[in-house]
Amino acid sequence: MSDSTYKVPTMQEMSAKGESPEVLFWVGCAGSFDDRYKAVTIAFTKILNKVGINFAVLGQEESCTGDPARRAGNEFLFQMQAMSNIQVLDGYNVKKIVTACPHCFNTLKNEYPELGGNYDVVHHSQFLQGLINEGKVTLKDGGEFKGKKITFHDSCFLGRANGVYEAPRDVIRALDAELVEMKRCKTKGLCCGAGGAQMFKDAEKGNKEINIERTEEALDTGAEVIAAGCPFCMTMMGDGVKNKEREHNVKVLDLAELIAKNEGL
């Protein structure tokens, strides 16, 4: 695969050819527009290409799931978004969805069924865990992260919201890295500060920014890499590391990026 170019088929192209993919990659707004998270989208796309997964994206037909609107109280807007997304997804007869955004994951998985959208939705950490378990992604011995200290920052919408704690950790363990836990992790993990639509406004008055509190905790582990699985966590932790002037020796990376880097993709 490494000689050919990476491909990103859209649902429209596929359906024009009368084909249907095994899985739809739901890119999400951050994965589409946020410069930092576009790199994650690309890393994950490369992995999908390399493994030879029959996937497709919606491209321009994708639209916000409505999660931030719903969390901020605008149920009308959420449901408008959800209904039109469901029309698009059902129009293509989508059955399985993978996404690199825990917010999209939670909404598609838990909140669309009541509005008529029923899909098998997985987060990319679970998808990657599956690929590793099936032996489709075999990580090189002595890869870039072998023996390095990596800490995983739990996304609230993956962890507490949906009980996914082990999939991302399994991915990190597969890198032969040293997984170090923060004091508050898993069910007790501290939010990055961006959930519940906080990403889209300034914080209320307080004595500290939440992402600084969390970044300090991550840095306390002595990890060289703070692994994340969520675009908002990525932004918050990245900003936190910059604020602490540690970006030269501490990287904030997504799980897909860890795998892609390890594989030299």
Add this chain to the structure above:
Amino acid sequence: MVYISQIAFLLVLAVAGYFLAKRIGSIKKNINLGKEVDRSDNKGQRWKNTLLIAFGQKKMFKKLIPAFLHLLIYVGFLVINLEVLEFIIDGIAGTHRIFAPVLGDAYTVAINIFEFLAIAVLVSCVAFLLRRNVLNVKRLRSLSGWPKLDGNLILVIEIILMFAILTMNATDQLLQGRDDHYIQTGDFFFSGLLIPIFEGISVEALRFTERFAWWFHIIGILAFAVYVTYSKHLHIFMAFPNTYFARLTPNGKMNNMDEVTTEVKSMLGMDAGDPPAEVARLGAKDATDLTWVNLMNAYACTECGRCTAECPANITGKKLSPRKIMMDTRDRIDEIGKNIKAGKEAEEGNALFSEDYISAEELNACTSCNACVEACPININPLDIILQGRRYMAMEESSSPQSWNAMFQNVETSFAPWKFPPTDRFKWADKLNEEQK
């Protein structure tokens, strides 16, 4: 003479029963002021949760020492109440320790176990008093006024009640040799340790002390039962229905507003089915807009503050405190209940979501991270209340923060929370192969 004390006892029982029934009735009425929500599904899972989380205190054991002390008080409470059964029979029948001759040696063993538990409760209560008032546990030290007094009162009352039991048993043992009315029970170890205090006093004084302790204990327990209905301590009963009726869906799932679905469907020209009877209000402005489960949560909350201690907004100095959300909800629904009883307008006074109870600043600070929900030992859900308040702000008042209104607009017009042209959505793919070269 015996009849007088029997009549007095029945009177005490009746008065306590009357007040207790009245209180239970009004709390039930207040909870039923909440909106309907169906929790009749999955009975098996619900019983399992009640057994594990309420009865088994599973979530308490995240913090070992307080969990252990709490367990001692809880087991003590359950087991020592068996003795109250004997109190009540003796009180009504005019007997003395009616179970002693029936159970024989087993009675001695049982009372020794009760006494051991009484000591365990005593020690735990003292430890908790120290923890509340001397140790620097922020979530407990941050309470003031009535909630602080309430917390301390409960512990002090429990200590006094335990002393009454031990005093009663100590004097009873001394009387067993001196007054035929006091039948032989065998030795009680822990109250036996108190015997030297009472040894020197007359039979009359012993009799008076024993009777006083007996009456004090039973009246104390009955009064405590009534007090509990006004107190945060109500969790000793409410923890059970609260865990039973708690939500079973994933924490991340917000409940769907069906009234909105109907409207959205008809806007999109889809078959909307029958329109809902009447949509009172979108979201919640006052306590009566919440569901009965939210209101039951408020009565079940014992103000331990584990939620607030885990809340990222609170940890970083914001005004939001999930515990305060629950306390305000209880205060307000109590107030509404009183308004109704007094024949006033139910909603008189300040609404739940107003500056006097839960302010917009508090609602807006929540990251919906579910830390509070996860932290609650009895599955209370403060987040659900917060989100309903936000719905009212967004849909009825249009009073959401300006940047959220901008975000809404972006989602509406650009189909993303940021203002990017929707045609740029797939541009990331261009980079994929650029980079490869």
